Amino acid sequence: MPSLNLQILIAAITGLVLGALLSLVPAESELRQGVLYGSSLVSGLFIGLLKMVLMPLIFTSIVVGVANLQAHHQANRVWKITLIFFALSSSLAMLEALLVSNLFKPGAGLSLELFADATQGFQAKQLSLSEFFTHFVSGIFQNPFAALANNSVLPVVVFALLLGVALVVGGERHQYILKVLQDFLELVMRMVGWIMRLAPLGILALLVQLVAEQNLALLNAVLGFVILIFATTLFHGIVVLPGLLYLSTGRSPLWFWRGARAALITAFATSSSSATLPITLGCAEQLQVRQEVSGFVVPLGATMNMDGTALYEAAAALFVANLVGIDLSLSQQLVVFFTAMIASIGAPGIPSAGMVTMVMVLQAVGLPAEAIAILLPIDRVLDTVRTAVNVQGDLVGSVIVQRWADKS
Numbered sequence: 008m009p010s011l012n013l014q015i016l017i018a019a020i021t022g023l024v025l026g027a028l029l030s031l032v033p034a035e036s037e038l039r040q041g042v043l044y045g046s047s048l049v050s051g052l053f054i055g056l057l058k059m060v061l062m063p064l065i066f067t068s069i070v071v072g073v074a075n076l077q078a079h080h081q082a083n084r085v086w087k088i089t090l091i092f093f094a095l096s097s098s099l100a101m102l103e104a105l106l107v108s109n110l111f112k113p114g115a116g117l118s119l120e121l122f123a124d125a126t127q128g129f130q131a132k133q134l135s136l137s138e139f140f141t142h143f144v145s146g147i148f149q150n151p152f153a154a155l156a157n158n159s160v161l162p163v164v165v166f167a168l169l170l171g172v173a174l175v176v177g178g179e180r181h182q183y184i185l186k187v188l189q190d191f192l193e194l195v196m197r198m199v200g201w202i203m204r205l206a207p208l209g210i211l212a213l214l215v216q217l218v219a220e221q222n223l224a225l226l227n228a229v230l231g232f233v234i235l236i237f238a239t240t241l242f243h244g245i246v247v248l249p250g251l252l253y254l255s256t257g258r259s260p261l262w263f264w265r266g267a268r269a270a271l272i273t274a275f276a277t278s279s280s281s282a283t284l285p286i287t288l289g290c291a292e293q294l295q296v297r298q299e300v301s302g303f304v305v306p307l308g309a310t311m312n313m314d315g316t317a318l319y320e321a322a323a324a325l326f327v328a329n330l331v332g333i334d335l336s337l338s339q340q341l342v343v344f345f346t347a348m349i350a351s352i353g354a355p356g357i358p359s360a361g362m363v364t365m366v367m368v369l370q371a372v373g374l375p376a377e378a379i380a381i382l383l384p385i386d387r388v389l390d391t392v393r394t395a396v397n398v399q400g401d402l403v404g405s406v407i408v409q410r411w412a413d414k415s
């Protein structure tokens with residue numbers, strides 16, 4: 008039996024090939040419908056299992072992570088290095104996006120008529136910057152039980168952070184609670200191990216569906232933009248992030264790929280950093296990141312640190328500007344930079360979350376929110392690599408944060 012990592016890789020490639028073959032079969036054929044139905048059952052099961060462990064895992068890993076960090080007197084450094092890394096890596100991602108967009112001007116010369124069908128009757132939800140902020144801020148503190156039940160990651164992260172700090176301040180008196188949570192975390196991670204064994208099947212099913220259900224005609228119309236986004240996101244994932252890793256820890260890209268590929272491929276197939284989180288935490292362990300560091304950096308990164316999303320939103324804003332024939336000035340591009348940063352922090356780690364916050368970026372520089380209608384149909388494809396790079400950023404971050412925190 009090949010190793011799980013290898014099984015996942017083989018499953019991903021098989022899924023892509025099967026999906027491509029299936030897209031050649033006429034939509035009405037029973038074979039195609041049968042395979043797609045089977046795939047949706049299997050992928051639904053896999054995603055369901057990941058979601059089952061997600062909230063207990065986020066909650067316990069953060070509480071235990073924070074409490075253990077404090078015990079090691081490293082908390083201060085870990086906090087700071089984590090935030091510096093998150094800001095640095097997403098800034099680099101957006102700079103790459105702005106650079107290539109200015110260089111290649113995707114969308115310039117495309118006729119808007121082409122999209123008349125898509126944009127007609129489309130009502131984008133208006134979301135101004137201030138509304139977004141209000142929404143974001145009021146979402147931070149919530150009843151933790153409601154948040155746990157509704158899969159709202161951010162308020163659970165915040166509650167768990169505070170509870171972790173309270174545990175530390177309370178000291179010895181609460182050791183037993185910490186011990187219970189530690190044991191609980193171990194149990195949930197054991198369940199994650201079982202779910203991982205199903206990952207090859209789940210990934211295969213997800214990719215068959217993804218490829219077979221693509222609207223190729225639309226993809227063709229915006230092919231230049233799609234290729235540019237793919238290439239720039241891959242550049243960030245293959246050159247920039249591994250470069251940062253190598254420069255700050257001396258770890259090779261190959262070493263990283265070996266430890267991280269299960270999470271990266273799962274992120275690619277699910278398009279959700281949140282759903283991937285249980286597997287990301289398992290990979291952090293393989294990358295020798297201690298639980299107290301990964302338990303803090305990875306769940307926080309899954310909601311806040313999204314390099315792929317930041318890169319995409321900045322590039323997509325410039326693409327839309329080109330489509331409607333507007334030349335964005337340098338200061339307007341700066342606005343794009345900052346709003347795309349906020350948008351990527353605010354976007355939850357679920358499929359196409361970036362599309363919702365995209366409206367805000369467009370409106371910040373006066374671009375029509377209706378343009379989302381053009382981006383939506385191609386989003387499923389772009390979300391794959393973008394989410395993989397989002398997750399990669401969290402794993403690279405956890406390795407770097409550990410190394411730098413240890414140096415003190």
Ligand code: ASP
Binds near residue numbers: 279280315354
């Ligand atoms: N799907 C992405 C993620 O989960 C978010 C996005 O839509 O950009 O990381």
